[in-house]
Amino acid sequence: MIRAAFTKIKSKINTYIPPQQAQINVEDYNIVKEGSAEILFSKKETVFYNPVQQFNRDLSVTCIKAWDNLYGPRSNNKTQKKIQHMDKRRKLNNSSAKNARSDNDSYLNILEALSATGLRAIRYANEIPHIKEIVANDLLPAAVESINRNAQYNNVEDKVTGNLDDANVLMYRNKAQGTKYHVIDLDPYGTVTPFVDAALQSIEEDGLMLVTCTDLSVLAGNGYPEKCFALYGGVNLVSHEATHESALRLVINLLNQSAAKYKKVVEPLLCLSIDFYVRVFVKVRTSPIEVKQLQSNTMVTYHCSQCGSLENQHLGRMLEREGKNGKKYIKYAVAQGPPVDTKCKFCQGTYHVAGPMYAGPLHNKKFIEEVLRINNDEHIDEIYGTRKRIEGMLTLAQNELDDAPFYFSPNKISSIIKLQVPPLKKVVAGLGSLGYDCSLTHAKPSSLKTNAPWEAVWYVLSKCDDTNKDISKMNPNTAGYKILSTIDEWLPKTPNEKNSNLDITKLTFEPNEQSEHLEKLRKLKIVRYQENPTKNWGPKARPNLS
Numbered sequence: 047m048i049r050a051a052f053t054k055i056k057s058k059i060n061t062y063i064p065p066q067q068a069q070i071n072v073e074d075y076n077i078v079k080e081g082s083a084e085i086l087f088s089k090k091e092t093v094f095y096n097p098v099q100q101f102n103r104d105l106s107v108t109c110i111k112a113w114d115n116l117y118g119p120r121s122n123n124k125t126q127k128k129i130q131h132m133d134k135r136r137k138l139n140n141s142s143a144k145n146a147r148s149d150n151d152s153y154l155n156i157l158e159a160l161s162a163t164g165l166r167a168i169r170y171a172n173e174i175p176h177i178k179e180i181v182a183n184d185l186l187p188a189a190v191e192s193i194n195r196n197a198q199y200n201n202v203e204d205k206v207t208g209n210l211d212d213a214n215v216l217m218y219r220n221k222a223q224g225t226k227y228h229v230i231d232l233d234p235y236g237t238v239t240p241f242v243d244a245a246l247q248s249i250e251e252d253g254l255m256l257v258t259c260t261d262l263s264v265l266a267g268n269g270y271p272e273k274c275f276a277l278y279g280g281v282n283l284v285s286h287e288a289t290h291e292s293a294l295r296l297v298i299n300l301l302n303q304s305a306a307k308y309k310k311v312v313e314p315l316l317c318l319s320i321d322f323y324v325r326v327f328v329k330v331r332t333s334p335i336e337v338k339q340l341q342s343n344t345m346v347t348y349h350c351s352q353c354g355s356l357e358n359q360h361l362g363r364m365l366e367r368e369g370k371n372g373k374k375y376i377k378y379a380v381a382q383g384p385p386v387d388t389k390c391k392f393c394q395g396t397y398h399v400a401g402p403m404y405a406g407p408l409h410n411k412k413f414i415e416e417v418l419r420i421n422n423d424e425h426i427d428e429i430y431g432t433r434k435r436i437e438g439m440l441t442l443a444q445n446e447l448d449d450a451p452f453y454f455s456p457n458k459i460s461s462i463i464k465l466q467v468p469p470l471k472k473v474v475a476g477l478g479s480l481g482y483d484c485s486l487t488h489a490k491p492s493s494l495k496t497n498a499p500w501e502a503v504w505y506v507l508s509k510c511d512d513t514n515k516d517i518s519k520m521n522p523n524t525a526g527y528k529i530l531s532t533i534d535e536w537l538p539k540t541p542n543e544k545n546s547n548l549d550i551t552k553l554t555f556e557p558n559e560q561s562e563h564l565e566k567l568r569k570l571k572i573v574r575y576q577e578n579p580t581k582n583w584g585p586k587a588r589p590n591l592s
């Protein structure tokens with residue numbers, strides 16, 4: 047099949063015109079179908095494509111639709127009036143074909159700053175309503191040729207504009223020209239760090255930023271704390287099982303620190319640790335008042351290198367005060383600390399310090415509800431091959447505790463104190479009986495988030511095993527022995543003792559609301575992993591261009 051090629055690049059954005067192609071000879075390409083798009087790949091593979099990232103793209107389509115429904119430019123009357131007014135003015139000022147096309151129903155401008163084949167942009171054009179224009183940008187001429195060829199092949203060339211530029215140059219030029227985007231998608235190789243500042247300045251009020259980082263060896267690994275700090279301004283939970291959540295918190299902090307310079311804040315809508323990368327969806331708005339909360343919303347975490355117990359230290363405090371006129375106001379104060387001694391009170395291990403990183407909730411539950419609704423009501427398995435996985439992972443995220451950073455696995459705790467691994471529901475029933483909440487986490491199977499103090503975690507886990515272990519037989523140098531043999535020193539025997547509200551007399555392992563909720567979730571048979579990963583799947587290297 048031969049098709050005439052369309053290689054026009056809209057010159058307003060960049061004057062580069064790639065070599066004219068008279069026609070597309072389909073036999074020269076491999077065709078890959080994903081979602082609603084069919085993409086022509088050069089048989090030489092000169093442009094990046096990773097099929098395993100379909101989950102990322104399926105999810106992104108769904109999230110952009112949810113964001114548009116809840117917060118997009120037409121989501122409330124005030125903005126609607128403003129846009130109608132602007133549309134009217136634009137029509138009066140300019141009667142070009144392009145503007146004539148910008149009817150009331152197509153209003154979203156999207157930038158895919160690092161586009162490769164154009165697959166993502168083409169899917170957005172096909173699958174998301176109200177698209178006015180998607181600029182699909184890449185640094186490589188071969189990529190931009192691929193974007194334009196594929197836009198033509200998929201009949202969306204009136205919406206998808208290929209653009210050849212360094213992403214930062216494009217965004218800063220846009221800023222200078224006053225062009226902004228409602229949605230900016232940053233899906234780089236490795237870290238997103240170099241693109242954050244420009245993107246935050248090129249986004250509309252309440253705009254959606256979609257950010258991927260695939261450099262998890264840095265962001266969640268054990269070997270590069272110095273690199274993590276240099277790139278993200280903080281260190282991950284090195285050698286700790288919850289390091290993937292610290293990766294998310296570091297990315298949010300990076301975004302918020304950059305946004306604060308422009309009096310903007312970043313509100314996390316959905317932050318996921320997925321396979322070999324993290325993907326965060328955030329809403330960006332100008333709000334000098336909320337910028338003031340950044341200090342208190344940022345924390346460092348002291349985590350014991352032996353037993354993994356941890357304490358979070360917020361870097362500022364917000365205190366409610368009353369002025370002379372009786373009016374309440376917030377006083378922003380420095381933090382008090384440290385919250386821990388020089389050695390871990392449970393096992394005498396050494397503390398390591400992680401962060402600074404974001405301390406607040408990772409998800410907006412209303413947003414997740416809308417994403418799940420769209421996933422269920424509007425999408426079908428034939429187009430959205432990862433629909434079941436979206437449902438599984440987002441259901442877990444929706445049920446995560448908001449106010450309990452990080453998680454632990456009863457497996458790990460039991461191996462430290464050398465007791466039998468208890469069923470999750472028993473641990474949760476125990477913590478629930480003491481008045482604490484628990485949830486699962488999307489980031490790691492069989493792990494728990496809880497707002498219980500670590501005293502309660504160690505105590506409940508030690509009581510889950512009723513085999514009456516003789517601790518004198520344990521190696522006295524192990525963390526487990528030290529924890530169990532010093533229990534009288536750190537465990538409050540009555541409520542209010544040792545500055546704790548823990549009341550151990552209430553402990554039972556009878557099923558309760560907490561454990562029943564957890565069991566219901568676990569029965570959902572949640573799909574956590576990609577359905578058909580390819581051989582040796584993971585982050586793909588850049589294509590070899592030589």
Ligand SMILES: C[S@@+](CC[C@H](N)C(=O)[O-])C[C@H]1O[C@@H](n2cnc3c(N)ncnc32)[C@H](O)[C@@H]1O
Pocket residue numbers: 094095096099103159160161162163165166183184185186189211212213214233234235
């Ligand atoms: C991981 S791929 C993008 C994949 C694509 N978003 C998708 O869903 O298939 C990263 C792309 O960014 C491009 N790139 C790298 N640095 C860039 C820069 N500074 N400006 C623009 N594009 C860049 C690369 O050429 C590559 O095509």
Ligand SMILES: [Zn+2]
Pocket residue numbers: 350351352353354355390391392393394395525
């Ligand atoms: Zn310890």
